[in-house]
Amino acid sequence: MTVRYERPVSRAAFFGRRIAVFSFFMFVAAWGLHRFGPLSTPSFLAVFIAAALLCTFAAYLAVLGIGALWFKGARGGKASAAALLFAALPLAAFAYGISNYVNLPPIYDVSTDTADPPGWLHVPDADQSWLGQRRPVTAVDRQAQVARWRDLTGRRYDGGLDRVYTAALKVAVAQGLDLRFQRGAPELALQEIPETEVGKEEAVPDALDFVPVPIPRPAESERDDAGLPPGDPSIQGEQRTFAFGFRQDVVIRLREELETTLVDVRVASRYGDRDLGSGVAYIERYLRALDAELLGIAGD
The missing domain is CATH 1.20.58 (Methane Monooxygenase Hydroxylase; Chain G, domain 1)
Structure with missing residues (x-):
């Protein structure tokens, strides 16, 4: 069997x-x-x-x-x-x-300037749903950021405000920032070179007929950003993390000091009370790209 x-x-x-x-x-x-x-x-x-x-x-x-x-x-x-x-x-x-x-520290809002963080041109707001209302950012949060990321600081460039602002805006767009608000954007005018100047023998061959020349900034009442709160030139937008697409609000502030321009960045996660390090990652990536764009004029 x-x-x-x-x-x-x-x-x-x-x-x-x-x-x-x-x-x-x-x-x-x-x-x-x-x-x-x-x-x-x-x-x-x-x-x-x-x-x-x-x-x-x-x-x-x-x-x-x-x-x-x-x-x-x-x-x-x-x-x-x-x-x-x-x-x-x-x-x-x-x-x-x-x-x-x-x-990582329990924070959702990070800045390169913890003493005087860049202010929002428009304060972000979102329905937190079941995540609950999150607490405001405190000095303790800023100290926790400094303790964890001591090298996270702004950049100082020897270039003028107009040049650095243009570079900061270019890098922000290249980094995928969805621009929402701008304050203090430099105004450029195309000034025509006189024909007598263009025809001179010492003129550079194939020179442009129009050269961008900075002009004085118009009065606040004439600007498109007149409805925004007063302050330093700033750029605010929204970006999403690469893998999961978590939304973050970003503000980039430029401050002219003598012959230099100081750039600070602030990033806040739109949902939850922690950003799990994504804010610092964005700031470091953005500042590296800005250093490359303004290569040769970065100061201390």
Whole structure:
């Protein structure tokens, strides 16, 4: 008589795979709708946390399935491996966020000038939904930033305000900043070179017929930014983080001091009471690009 051995089946492994696949596609759909679509950040975070918790449960079931395979030879090894594979991406993103949440200061607003941060041209406001109303930025928050990022400071350039403002605006646009407000933008006029000057032999060949020449700034009542609060020339806009598309408000302030121009940057996460280091990352990236744009005129 032939004895047939029937392998047991690990239900945990197959159930874990179903949960992991469902959670993975739920996470990917929420990410896509948030990064490129209309899904708000609070809604995305709620779905993200739910997907991460489901993936944690799926990973636990997958481990049970692997244990059943090892000790009993139960079927479900491939299902357990698939469950761990699908759960890896949401869990990795969740673990990265938790790591930054625990290890970085609990702040959502960072600035290169902690003593006198650049003021908002228009104060950002957003419905925090279930995230709750966040507290105002305090001196303790600024001290926590200095303690964690001591080298985060503004830049001083030997160029004039008009030149540095133009470069700061160019870099901001190149960095993907969605401009919303500007105050104190330099005005340039195209002044025609007289024909007698253009025709001179010593003139540079192929010289431009029009040269940009700075003209005095018009009175405040004539400017487009007359409705904004008075202060130093500034640029304000909105940008989104690369991976998840979290919205951040950015203001860039320029301050003319004798023969130099000081540039300071302030970044605030629009949602939540922590930015998980994304604000500092943007400031450092922006200032490196601005240094490259104004190469040769940076001061101390």
